[in-house]
Amino acid sequence: MNQLSLSSTYSTKVYINLDHQQDYIHWDSEEVAKNKRTIREIIKFLVQSKSQEALFYCMAVVKKVNAENGWHYVSCTDCHKKAKTIGSKIWCEGCKKEFSSPTRRYRLELHVKDESGSTIFVVFDKEAERIVRIPTTQVYTTEIKDEDDEEDVVPKPIKILLGKTYMFQIKINPNNIFTTKQNFTAIHVFEDHEYKQLQHEQEEKNQILPLK
Template sequence: MGIKTEEPIARADTGAGIRKKELVSIHQLHEFISKTDEQKLKIHYNVSSPIYQKTQDADFLCNAKVLNVLQKNGWSYVSCTGCNRKLDKVGNALRCSKCVSSSVTGVVKYRVELAVHDGHDEATFVVFDNEMTKLTTKTAATLILENGNGGTRDDIPSCIEDLTGKQFLFQIKVTPFNFSSKHRTFTVSKLSEAYTNCTQV
């Protein structure tokens, strides 16, 4: 790729957004978000400023090893078939906060949180449905059916646990969602084992 990790990370200095695919470390990912937070503070909390209105997306590559699969938030969610948002449970019914419909249909999808390490720093990477389906070769709904009565969506299936110890080249998409103290996870848009020769521990 000819990309050096020592090169400084491009910052979201304009409202137009950045679309880079630099190979970076986890430290540099955290640094990118911190610098963007600082930039927002310089606007003096003026939320009408264009920097708050424009999308500030950036794409990076990060080579990291999976330390473990985090269980706190489970590994799946029920998604709205209309807009892919997570459905809220209201009583015995499911409701979509975006789609205004009395008959909302849901489908189970992956949302897997991975604790990863690049040899120096750690982070939480979140992998969603498309990439997890490729990795496991099964849909989230299929895994739940296979677990049967002996498992719930909170029990991590073995094919997901098997990611522990493996190394991947992650493509990370940083969006405004990441630019807050409440959300310090990084969304994985793609991942590949092709660039590593690490075997499962």
């Protein structure tokens, strides 16, 4: 049986190359191998764990995009947390500020599955935008407005995720442990071919590598 272990530090760092406008990642293949888990093993960790934090990697396929809770949220332009829409104004309770125009960010609830089971991975904002490849505002403007504001419908650009395999970097925190709703936040998502390419190049070079 695999021995579950905690990761106290993040093994993935993202850098920006301003000259080429590309994302770069320092990929620690040993850390990934050490903390790679199946969905069943991640859930088992939650059952056995107390107030602890961990970072795991999980390869899974997207079976469904849950839209019951929407696929985006209106956020504060300062803290990026969810804001309330009051009439024509946007109010952030945390910052105690009012905004006139909404900032929309992705919040995708992905129903994922591997050989051991299934669960929900939640992907936010820029990480979701990277795999959808279209900004949130553009999807909202071109898709939702054409469908009479049916925000519980999954827009076509987001449906491209269905059936695809990704490597999810999952962050476990006390919120996962003490909640009855089973879902996990994915702080990074890599397409299957991206992960395999990075893994191969890391073995050869062991240096900073481009995502694209």
